[in-house]
Amino acid sequence: MSDRTSDALNRAPSDVDRSNLDLGTPDKTYLDSNELIINMGPQHPATHGVLRVILKLDGEKVLGTECVIGYLHRGVEKIAENRTYTMFNPYVDRMDYCAAVSNGLGYCEAVEKLMNVEAPARAQYIRVILTELQRIASHQLWLGTHALDIGAMTPLFYTFRDREEILKIFERYCGARLTTHAFRIGGCQYETYAGFEKDVKNFLAFFAPKIDEYEALLTTNRIWLERTKNVGVISGADCIALGVTGPLLRASGVKWDLRKAQPYAAYSEFDFEIPTGVNGDTYDRYMVRMKEMRQSMRIIEQAVSGIPEGPIMGKVPKVIKPPVGEIYHSIEAPKGELGYFIVSDGSTQPYRLRVRPPSFVNLQALDLMVRGLLVADVIAVIGTIDIVLGEVDR
Amino acid sequence: MNPGMSAGLNSAIDAGMAPVGTPWFFYVLAGLAVASGVAVITRRNAVHSALALIVTLLAVAGLYLMLYAPFVAGVQIIVYAGGIMVLFLFVIMLVNIDRSSKERQFNRIWPVGLLAACALLALFVSAIAKGKALFPDRMMTLPESSNTQQIATMLYGEAGKMGQYTFAFEIASLLLLVAILGAVIMTKKKI
Amino acid sequence: MPNFIMSYLDPKVTVTPGSAGNQFWALMYVLIIFAGVSVAVICMNWIERKALAHFQVRLGPMRVGPHGLLQPIADAVKLMIKEDIIPAEADQFVFWIAPMIGLLAAFTVYTVIPFGPSEAVSDMNIGILFMLGVSSLGVLGIVVSGWASNSHYPLIGALRSSAQMVSYEVAMGLAVVSAILMTSLNASGTGTLSMIGIVQAQQQQGVWFIFKFFPLGFIAFVIFAIAMVAETNRAPFDLAEAESELTAGYHTEYSGLRWSLFMLAEYAAMIAVSSIAVTLWLGGWMRPFPNLLHAPAWDFIFSLFPGLTFGALAAITFIEAARMPTQSFFKIQRIGLAVFAALLGFIALLLLVIAVAGRSADMSVAARFREGIDYVYWFVLKVAGFMYLFIWYRATWPRYRFDQLMKIGWKVMLPISLGVLVVTAIVGVIFS
């Protein structure tokens, strides 16, 4: 409790000192200030993990927020400095555990760029297919938990049932569902299993009507509109100023997607659009992510039908010793721009490895978006920023 | 008393009032009302006295039913117990003044207050004792089933003719409007 | 048999036990209704979990008894065994009395609800007024429970849900007034507050009030339907126990049997409020098209419905019993389900026999019995429809924010219900 209100409360009123009350002016501070500072988290059902938000409230309205993070800090970047490049690969999956495949892709491509090695075409196609599948899975997880926070229980079960299909494909391909460690520096470790293309095609056919189910349930739902329209509005300029990327940026009208702006892997060979929103509120972010899922399905379709033959591993020495130098390479992860800055001193272990996680940067926008809203909206906004604490704290 | 089944019964009971149900209902309700009335003014904690007041209100509503006034009993339950008491409990909780229950509850001059109240009670008792003869013992019949309709005709009049209390009823609604505005203006921080 | 038992049984008496001054049968009706509502709450508990599950592509309770049929009983026993924690320096007495007030308010409404022209505990001539009054007492239970738990969040949760209930009570009251207005559009020009009177008015006017002056009755009904969902803190308005905001609202600190009292009160209030909606707008115990198709043949056909419904239920249960896996450990469950199916089949048979026996026009006991069953059946069928709506809302709707909820309560529902009231009055004067 702020000191002023707390000591006023526990002093017995009969001996309220009247000194500051010269009879003329009533003590204004009592009249309008009943600011309340409450703590949301770190164990709060709606903060997607161990985020602690300190809210300064005036009654129900939020005056300001302050995010306290670090509860999940494991020092991944320091560990990287005494691991060889290949040994560090699995660590990358543990950062954004909802989109492990994208993390792996980002890391492998950064190291390949450092060693200016090119993954073969077939490996690049496999990488695109798996990354886009991971994007759909991550958006599904976002939709389920976001809708649950706002009160709609049913989408959670629909999205998790469909996400199961994607995880089955991952499991058949690389043995793991969540922390997949699917890629290696220079290409892919495993050749695609026998029914890979058929499974992916079956998934596309299975998922097309399902996404219409989500839309039918929420897009025209009166209460969903009421809870998301004009909530947590952020303008394009503010996004750019704060470095916000991904669906948040695109929902505010800025058409910036690394898959088109700085094409990596085989993205330049597929045609797909970049959905953007107009007024950057929670509803636009919801629509942008739903459209992104549809675009990902288009990419997967083109990639699966056009997958070339050939080796899946480039010419990479057994022991990876990239030349001295530094590199910054970023990809479009489901939450935004995921960047790797690697400084190599020629040894087998990176001198410094810095990760630019999208959730960490996007979380800065929380305070700007939430100011003036109500407590119930803070939960909706945290849901729409789609943060994963593993990536925020590293 | 069931007017439907035996309308003639009323005339059979000449002396005294035939209250609804048996007479001991009256003693139970009256005792309950007075007991919880005492609890209202003696409890230290504001919420306890609010609950006691609710019990009093419901007991008095029961007495109204015995006095063939079902509509007034219904209004009492809705307006008093359902409305005003919720208001009281809201204020007690919003302003969380239970902290003040630790101080002295009665002001220093409570004996004087008590004395004045006893004088008043003596006055009442003497008035009732002397005036016992004034009250006629015959009770006119009051059909319970059409009570609401009759009150309605008195309030709103019927078939074009203005009722006796229609004008007063409009002023009462005006009074409520003034009260609402007053309460809102006083409690809102920033108008 | 002593006089006061038999005096009410002969068919000539067509008045509810309360107004017939027959305390014994009034007590009997109270017990029947209390048992009926408790069974309904148990079934509602099971149906809600299963229906919600099937909405959400999952199976719901399957483990306790065949298809989870014993799950409500298991819950009840669990809640009884669970430790009943009272928070430190909470106000013992007030903490104990709060669920009682809620339960009292939820159940006293049933004395007024008419399951049939004479199947109600008592026919008060201020029926609706009594109902509105007692349902407003339910708010007190919630406010006091929030305060007694002596901790921050339940207090805010209690204040919020009581503010919500108080504001939607206003809209509900006005919607009820427009329905009562319709009862007065008969020759004598005076309506009635008594619930049985209202249904009889619908019978005389030959139209359910939901269809009277078509858009008006329907709008008033919709307002009541929305207000009643808000009144019982359910589905889109269940802000008090919004997990994502205030842990569990006013009953956070309650546990064990005391908490189950709150749940019982909530379900009882749901059933009570929907039966009031049925009485006021959907013609209470009247079977569909009573005036249109009132030939004895139609009566007979409609009187077969109870038997057929129970027969269908028995058939479904029997098929499920047959389809259950045949391993040894499922044997008990199969037998249990088969016995349950047999029980339902027996009830169906009994109802059919009564329907057939009661066909004779004279006022024999069977005919009176059949009429009673028909009234209760149609009433309960309509209330069950509302119950399913409650579950459907819970599965599909997200939750309103508190200020939106209050905005709708005061700025949308109140003006519309006032408007409907005025227009109904004008139309009523013009037409009658």
Place this chain on the structure above:
Amino acid sequence: MEGRAGTPGAPRTENRALRTMVPITTLHYLVVAAALFVLGVIGVLTRRNVVIVLMSIELILNAVNLNLVAFSRMWGNLHGQVFAIFITVDAAAEAAVGLGILISFFRNKETINVDEIDLLKW
């Protein structure tokens, strides 16, 4: 214990128990109303907590209501009951305004004791 109402017209000889108990007359209700009134007055005069004072005033108004309805029953017309409804309306208005004053006062002075309210202007 039903008996009485169910036997139309027959002289009530067999309910011996009821005959001895004095039938309830208006005086009984006046006594109860007087008791409630006095309790309300005691509450107003002796309690320091403003909310309890307001509740005592509600008690007083209830006592008045009871009297009115009792007289309405005695004279057999409904004027008393209509007036009781007017008093209930007034009680609601008075409670709303009273509590409004209490809240705005509590927000200024953090106290709701009747003795502390001794400034004409806060």
